[in-house]
Amino acid sequence: MQHKGVQHKMEWGGNLQIALRWACPIIAVMMGITMSVGMTAESHQRWGSVKRILMAWEFDRDGDLEGWQPNGHLADVRVQGGILTARAINWDPFLTSPQFELPARPWQCIEVRMKADRDGTAEFFWTNTTKTRYGGFSPGKETTFAVIGDNQWRTYRIHPLxxxxxxxxxxxxxxxxxxxxxxxxxxxxxLNVPPVREQSVFSFQHDCDDWWAFQNAKLRCADGAMEVRVQAHNALIIAPPLQLTDAIRHGILSLRMAVDAGYKGTIFFATDGKHGWQRHNFELRPDGRMHTYNIDIAMHPNWNGTIIALGLRPSDKPRAVARIEWLRITNHPQGKPELAIQIFGLAGAVHRAGIPAKVQLMLTNLGGEPARDVRAILSLPDGIKLLNDSAIRKLPHLDWAVEETLTWDVIAQRALTATVRVQISAVNAPTVQGRAEVKFTPKLSVGKYDYVPPPQPVHSNYQVGVYYFPGWRTWDRWEPILPFPERTPVLGWYREGDPQVADWHIKWAVEHGISFFIYDWYWVRGARQLEHALHDGYFNARYRSMLKFCLLWANHNPRGTSSHEDCLNLVR
Incomplete structure (x- = not known):
């Protein structure tokens, strides 16, 4: 077998493109595998360039798959003219390599030069055994990559770690x-990589400090910061190799960054004891201004052992531009105090003129230093007034990541839609302002009833159903949405399964054109789960005859609990 003498232009991460020319390579053919012996790229040591080729399947000889075996979901598999071609004809097409043995290292990559006629997601599975139900392979030990389907040759680099x-x-x-x-x-x-670092403090005031644009990003250092231009949603920049031992003692990752677009950033890291990139998302403040992000990375379950690799996706928005002044991994938050509004507006779902309501402000400090002498001043428009209260709320201090909730009691004198504003200041932090639109509807004239008033259904030629998840039986089920006051149910924090609660649901449903509920329902060998809304509530409701129901059988049972007999028992 002869090695290809053509020159391939390979697309490395970022803008780095390297032309590889192989001259008189020394190769050994073992078990149908081309294994390089001392074969290296042209002599340069740039971060991310090829240090050596460890294994290669070149498909140089007509008819020779070099040991790769297609499964039955591939057709027309052939090697001709130095190219392997195939068609995928079913849902799980793959090729399996011949067996080899290669010591696994973190800075090894798979490269495949290929083209396809449509876009899609491909993946490489890898294993150190042949003893699994899938011939050695298993879910979780794979690395995916996006294939561009324009029939143009491209070199894809896959970093499995x-x-x-x-x-x-x-x-x-x-x-x-x-x-x-x-x-x-x-x-x-x-890959060629810079020397391993034992410290994890990076400053980009003068240069990019050995960071590298691995994929779909452009890097440059300018005006005291590292500028990252995001070219696709999966952009990734990588730090030089690390040796950060006892990771749990270095649980705060801080960076000073400005970004102009996007919703979330992502921290990538790898440890000595687990394969693959681990990911931790954080919320962006995409206003183009410098902010300090203190990320409690120790909350990630795999942040332990020794950290050997670190990466950053500064934005999930293509064409976003980020500027990063520094990044540090330490045991305490960094930066000056920075006040931020988490929630601001009226607490509750529906508000009526003439009935007291609460304006709620949830405030936090994103900086490492405590904010001192915090003051929040509420401004109200005409038509809304405070109820015997001051517009000023004070906090002596606000520590990093602490969330404080401040409230004001107000009342609207008439039905209106208007804007309320708040200004928050501290002696050692920039002032922050917030605004929220509030709506007060007319006050209703409602009589007194001992029970749910009789429904007044609206009639339609259509049967309209709504999905009903019965997840609100106890108080602890409501707790996750307490920080979101706008999601407070109109009925309040009700106890699901109470027939009176079911009658309120029926009344409001039929009065708004709903004709049936689709109850989420669980059955496992005769045992029902989450049955209270239907069996305890609806079946005992006074107005149940006005609303139909059906079941959405959630049959994702534990392994081994489903059977034909069990299904028959259910539907009898």
Whole structure:
């Protein structure tokens, strides 16, 4: 077998493009595998360039798959003219490599030069054993990548971080259905990387401090910051290799960053004991201004052992631009105090003129230092007034990540929609302002009833149903939505399963054109779960005859509990 003498232009992460020319390579052919012996890229040591090729399948000889085996979901698999081609004809098409043995290291990558006729997601599975139900492979030990379906040759680099496996003996290349594709080569390479760092403080005042644009990002250092231009939603920049031992003692990742678009950023990290990139998302403040982000990365269940790799996706929005002044991993939050509004507006779902209501402000401090002498001043429009109260609320201090809730009692003198405002200041933090639109509807004239008033159904030629999840039986079920006062039910914090609660639901449903409920319902070998809303509430409700129901049988039972007999018992 001869190695290809053509020159391939490979697309490395970021803008780095390297032309590889192989001259008189020394190769050994073992078990149908082309294994390199001392074969390296042209001599340069730039971060992310190819240090050496460890394994290569070049498909140079007509008819020779070099040991790769297609499954039955691939058709027309052939090697001709130095190219492997195939068509995916079913839902799970893949090729399995011949067996080999390669010591697994963190800075090894799979490279595949290929083209396809439609977009999709491909993946490489990898394993150190042959003893699983899938021939050695298992879910969770795979790395996905997006394939561009324009029939143009591209080189894709896949970074599996498979070091925790110890060794790799098999690969599986999974494509996607209804596509035709061609593969020039599949290689396992080792990257050139900067020296390992034991410290984890990065300053970008003068340069990019050995950070690298791994994929779909552009990096440059300018005006005292590292500028990152996000080219796609999966952009990723990588720090130089780390050796941060006892990670749990360094649980705060802080960065000073300005970003102009996006909803979330993502911290990537790898540890010595687990394979693959671990991810931790954080909420962005995409106003183009510098903010300090203190991320409690120790909350991630896999932030332990030794951290060996670190990456950052500064925004999930293509074409976003981020500027980063510094990044630090320490045991305490960094930066000056920075006040931020978490929630501001009326507490509750429906508000009536002439009935007292609460304006609620949830406030936090994003900076590492405590904010001192915090003052919040509420401004109300005409038509809304405070109820015997001051417009000023005070806090002596506000520590990092602490959330404080302040409230004001107000009343609207008439039905209106208006804007309320708040200004928050501290002696050692910039002033923050917030605004919220509030709506007060006319006060209703309602008589006194001993029970739910009789429904007044509206009639329609259509049967309209709504899904009903019975998840609100006890107080602890309501607690997760307490920080979101706008989601307070009109009925209040009710106890589901009470027939009177069911009658309120029936009344409001039929008066708004709803004709049936679709109850989420669980059955496992005769045992029902989450049955209270239907069995205890609806079946005992006074107005149940006005509203139909059906079941959505949630049959995602534990393994081994479903059977034909059990299904018959259910439907009898």
């Amino acid at each position: 498979w070091h925790a496996e110890g060794k790799i003996i098999l690969l599986r290349f999974d494509m996607f259905n209804e596509c035709a594709f061609a593969v020039d080569y599949i290689r396992i390479i080792e």
